[in-house]
Amino acid sequence: MSVDADNLQSTVRYALLTTRATTVCPFHPDVIIRVGDDGAETHAYYRARNIIKSDGTCWDHDDLMEEIASQLVQAADGECPRCRQHLRHPN
Numbered sequence: 001m002s003v004d005a006d007n008l009q010s011t012v013r014y015a016l017l018t019t020r021a022t023t024v025c026p027f028h029p030d031v032i033i034r035v036g037d038d039g040a041e042t043h044a045y046y047r048a049r050n051i052i053k054s055d056g057t058c059w060d061h062d063d064l065m066e067e068i069a070s071q072l073v074q075a076a077d078g079e080c081p082r083c084r085q086h087l088r089h090p091n
C-alpha cells in the first residue's frame, strides 16, 4: 500500500495498518478494525513519526497523537460489525 506523506490522515492510516494496530476487513474494504494492543499502537506512532514529508520535515507529535486517537476511535473494535451482523442474520 502507498502513503501520501504530506497528508496526516494517510500517514496515520498507513502506520496503523502496517504495524497491525488496525486491519481492513477482507470482505469490506472500507471497514477498518482495531486489532492491535498498546504495543502495536505505540509502534504505529513511531512509524508515523519516521515518515518524512516532501519538505523534509516530519509530523508534529501532537498532530500525530490526535489523529491516531481519532482513527482508533472510528475503527471497529476487534471485529467487523458488518460481518458480525451478517453472521447473526443469515440472508
Ligand SMILES: [Zn+2]
Binding pocket: 025, 026, 027, 028, 031, 080, 081, 082, 083
Ligand atoms: Zn466485514
